[in-house]
Amino acid sequence: MLLLACLTGTALAGDQVSYSAQAQTLLQGGDPDQAVEVLKKGFSLFPYDLQLKAQLAGALSAAGELKLKQNRYSEAADSFSQAKELFPQRGDFGFMRGIALYLGKDYDGARTEFQEAGDVAPALIYLGKISYDTGDLPGALALWRRAKEKDPDNQSIQALIDKAERELPVENKMDKGYSSMFDLSFDAELPPGLSAEVLDALESAYNTVCADLNYFPTTRVPVLLYTKSDYRSVTAGPDWSGGLYDGKIRLPVGNATTLTKQMRAVIFHEFTHVVIAEITRNNIPTWLNEGLAEIEGRREFGHPTVELSRAAKEDKVIPLSFLSGSFMAMNGNEAGLAYQESYSVANFLVSRYGWYAVQEILKNLRERNSIDDAVAKALSSYSMDLTGVMREWRDSLK
Structure with a gap:
């Protein structure tokens, strides 16, 4: 019985490793969606394996980034959402979901993600963009100025500020x-x-x-x-x-x-x-x-x-x-x-x-x-x- 248990444990460990290795090969070959499917199957069999869990979250994030490049914004948001469910403490998954939602013009959903990211320059930039796109020019300018305080050397923020400052005096009237x-x-x-x-x-x-x-x-x-x-x-x-x-x-x-x-x-x-x-x-x-x-x-x-x-x-x-x-x-x-x-x-x-x-x-x-x-x-x-x-x-x- 002891020998059987040892052999079974070895086989199970081998299966976990094979799922991980297969997924890694798919990721390196540029197929994160297929890697996600392999890892989901492996994680369903071994739900307490932290390595598989982390690898699945990473594959979901990679799939989300690929879909962003392909302009499949709602699908990208779903991939990042699944990664966030696995590791809610990982702020980058929520932030990337916010970007996907913003590009897909789901401004309410994107705003929630960026607000959860905290008072940091990247989140403030996107919150400002949401305000700008929805007609709140003073709100956008205030957010971008705060982002500039957090990241004073970022010239892209200054360009946004300059644009808003040109428009504000006109739009105020x-x-x-x-x-x-x-x-x-x-x-x-x-x-x-x-x-x-x-x-x-x-x-x-x-x-x-x-x-x-x-x-x-x-x-x-x-x-x-x-x-x-x-x-x-x-x-x-x-x-x-x-x-x-x-x-x-x-x-x-x-x-x-x-x-x-x-x-x-x-x-x-x-x-x-x-x-x-x-x-x-x-x-x-x-x-x-x-x-x-x-x-x-x-x-x-x-x-x-x-x-x-x-x-x-x-x-x-x-x-x-x-x-x-x-x-x-x-x-x-x-x-x-x-x-x-x-x-x-x-x-x-x-x-x-x-x-x-x-x-x-x-x-x-x-x-x-x-x-x-x-x-x-x-x-x-x-x-x-x-x-x-x-x-x-x-x-x-x-």
């Missing part, structure tokens, strides 16, 4: 308006009817753009209306900029007394960026982002494409690789051609292959595919890739 999905802030001196027209246009944009892209955001969208001088001081954008989306829709309205067709077009354009950002998690080349936004805006107010026609005749069309990054450093003429070309390519995609194909491209981008792979997967039934699309598009210009 703003009135508020609300609709089902939008929180509007506007200069109190603007005509009272203008804000209502803007909210109505935003709701129309929500219905139209979301239907085209088959995606309906549920998080409220902050929108700010500026005088032109305030817009320049807050955004530091180029002179040709007629609007901006940086997590908030920012629109210069100047001395307008009523909503013009041009302004309505800008509203549709900028709201398109809101939807695309949520679908793709910002993994999208600028030409496609701006091109789709131009499609929606030009339905409200069309623009000629003189520069593109001239560039096509002179064989001076801008390569797509040059249109993948920001347009903000371009001068007015360069930007004009960049927007026209982006619109033309995106409109060609929609006209030739339909909105469903574009929706599939955006979904593929959300999965962190490159634009080439995203297009090839979406257009596989046509045996078409981005190179082929561009060849067809150039032929269409002729």
Whole structure:
């Protein structure tokens, strides 16, 4: 009996070691999800083995980090939550869960995690971001200043403070308006009817753009209306900029007394960026982002494409690789051609292959595919890739 017990104990110990070794191999091979499954099975058999418990928590955390990189925020939050359940005393698991919730725009859940992290700079930074994103600019500034006291050499905190300090004097004099999905802030001196027209246009944009892209955001969208001088001081954008989306829709309205067709077009354009950002998690080349936004805006107010026609005749069309990054450093003429070309390519995609194909491209981008792979997967039934699309598009210009 004693010998049998010893042999059984040796076998059990060996099984524990084998679960651990198998999981380690999977982790080293970049498959934390499978490692989690192996360790969960082992831990269910040996629930008092602290090494397996710690290894399982680590694998869950690794799986969460991988899902964060893949923009699978709710799944990442679940992985970190499971790790936290195993070791509630480990503050890093809760903090990472907070980041996943914040990126997924679950601000209430994220706030709870960051508050539990204590009065430390990283948590204060994210708490400030939540305040900023939900329209509490003074609260955000106070949190970032406290974070700066904790970490005075952190230049990223100072950049957040500088941005908030530019915006606060302008927003302090703003009135508020609300609709089902939008929180509007506007200069109190603007005509009272203008804000209502803007909210109505935003709701129309929500219905139209979301239907085209088959995606309906549920998080409220902050929108700010500026005088032109305030817009320049807050955004530091180029002179040709007629609007901006940086997590908030920012629109210069100047001395307008009523909503013009041009302004309505800008509203549709900028709201398109809101939807695309949520679908793709910002993994999208600028030409496609701006091109789709131009499609929606030009339905409200069309623009000629003189520069593109001239560039096509002179064989001076801008390569797509040059249109993948920001347009903000371009001068007015360069930007004009960049927007026209982006619109033309995106409109060609929609006209030739339909909105469903574009929706599939955006979904593929959300999965962190490159634009080439995203297009090839979406257009596989046509045996078409981005190179082929561009060849067809150039032929269409002729």
